[in-house]
Amino acid sequence: MRGKPDQQLAMLTSLSTEDLIPADHPIRRIRRVIDDVLAELDGELDAMYSGIGRPSVPPEQLLKATVLMAMYSIRSERAFCERLNYDLLFKWFLDLAIDAKAFDPTTFTKNRDRLLDAEIADRFFAAVVRQATLRRYVSSDHFAVDGTLLEAWASHKSFKPNHDDTDDDEPRTDGEGGAVGGRNVEVDFRGQPRSNQTHRSTTDPEALLARKGNTAARLCYAGHLLMENRNALIIDAELTAADGYAERATAIDMLARLPRRSRRRTVAADKGYDTKAFVAECRDLGVTPHVAPHTNKRRSAIDGRTTRHPGHKISQRVRPRIEEPFGWIKTIGGGRKLRYRGRQRNRAWFLLTTATYNILRITALDASTT
Numbered sequence: 001m002r003g004k005p006d007q008q009l010a011m012l013t014s015l016s017t018e019d020l021i022p023a024d025h026p027i028r029r030i031r032r033v034i035d036d037v038l039a040e041l042d043g044e045l046d047a048m049y050s051g052i053g054r055p056s057v058p059p060e061q062l063l064k065a066t067v068l069m070a071m072y073s074i075r076s077e078r079a080f081c082e083r084l085n086y087d088l089l090f091k092w093f094l095d096l097a098i099d100a101k102a103f104d105p106t107t108f109t110k111n112r113d114r115l116l117d118a119e120i121a122d123r124f125f126a127a128v129v130r131q132a133t134l135r136r137y138v139s140s141d142h143f144a145v146d147g148t149l150l151e152a153w154a155s156h157k158s159f160k161p162n163h164d165d166t167d168d169d170e171p172r173t174d175g176e177g178g179a180v181g182g183r184n185v186e187v188d189f190r191g192q193p194r195s196n197q198t199h200r201s202t203t204d205p206e207a208l209l210a211r212k213g214n215t216a217a218r219l220c221y222a223g224h225l226l227m228e229n230r231n232a233l234i235i236d237a238e239l240t241a242a243d244g245y246a247e248r249a250t251a252i253d254m255l256a257r258l259p260r261r262s263r264r265r266t267v268a269a270d271k272g273y274d275t276k277a278f279v280a281e282c283r284d285l286g287v288t289p290h291v292a293p294h295t296n297k298r299r300s301a302i303d304g305r306t307t308r309h310p311g312h313k314i315s316q317r318v319r320p321r322i323e324e325p326f327g328w329i330k331t332i333g334g335g336r337k338l339r340y341r342g343r344q345r346n347r348a349w350f351l352l353t354t355a356t357y358n359i360l361r362i363t364a365l366d367a368s369t370t
Helices: 026-040 042-047 059-071 076-084 090-095 106-117 120-134 248-257 276-286 310-330 343-369
Strands: 144-150 159-161 179-181 199-201 208-210 219-228 234-241 266-269 287-291
Touching: 026 042, 026 059, 026 090, 026 120, 026 343, 042 120, 059 076, 059 090, 059 106, 059 120, 059 343, 076 090, 106 120, 106 343, 120 234, 120 343, 144 248, 144 310, 199 234, 219 248, 219 310, 219 343, 234 248, 234 343, 248 276, 266 310, 276 287, 287 310, 310 343
Parallel strands: 144 266, 266 287
Antiparallel strands: 144 219, 159 199, 208 219, 219 234
């Protein structure tokens, strides 16, 4: 007999989201790691709020939502909240009931400054690294460093001379009161000299014009990662202005944040780090620079005393793995073009997205060892 859809609604049901997620689903392992991280941050999260007043959306749900947005390539907070209304896996991950309504997208906006002031992104990332350290997945001796450009949420049209006070919201006129176009008028800057010293973006003043190789220059920020070489986990991350010198300077800062020890460490890097200043500062920190020698029309800052050791070849063989998290952040994480304005907001996003990548690596390593 042919069946027919049963459109009768159930009056009462005992079904929960826990019953709907398969027991062997990979996201269960991911949530266990995140729950351990959030339990460690409970004191910091509690200090952000007053003891009286109306209860807010739990900050744990906002952090978990940010992780889901990175894992499922959800571009905006509004799109996430729309999906949260009908995606039961998302509700399970955020500890919401089946009939619970999604919170408003402006909840992210209203709580972003609070999370920034409490440095929750830094603490969340550090707690994830501690989870990897407790599992002995992290090497304390051998590292790799690299940087990349992340396109800012600003266009070339917003890159104007410093003395130009024209308001983008005002329509252009021909000088006699006649309008010549709306806000998004055609702009021809071909042949005009444009630099970060004479121009700035009116959309995101902290974004700088930068490029790598022979690519076109764009308004960007610079993302930096410090990777340990055992399991390719990220142990430090930073987002800075793309001023052309940030890669080497930030690499030194991240190496300096490592716990001091008497035993020497190694750091692998590409040819862009082969400078006398970077090599000297690494050695001052007790780190042997295993950089790729740059011998094209110049002399390398390292010589056979470094390159003759097998460790240099091993470091250079492992170093390309640092491109994997950069690729994941730009594609899956949605960081090819940043979604916020200002360095601090984008830095917090970069740290949380990098922490999400680490969580996925930790759960994969957990699965391979059990």
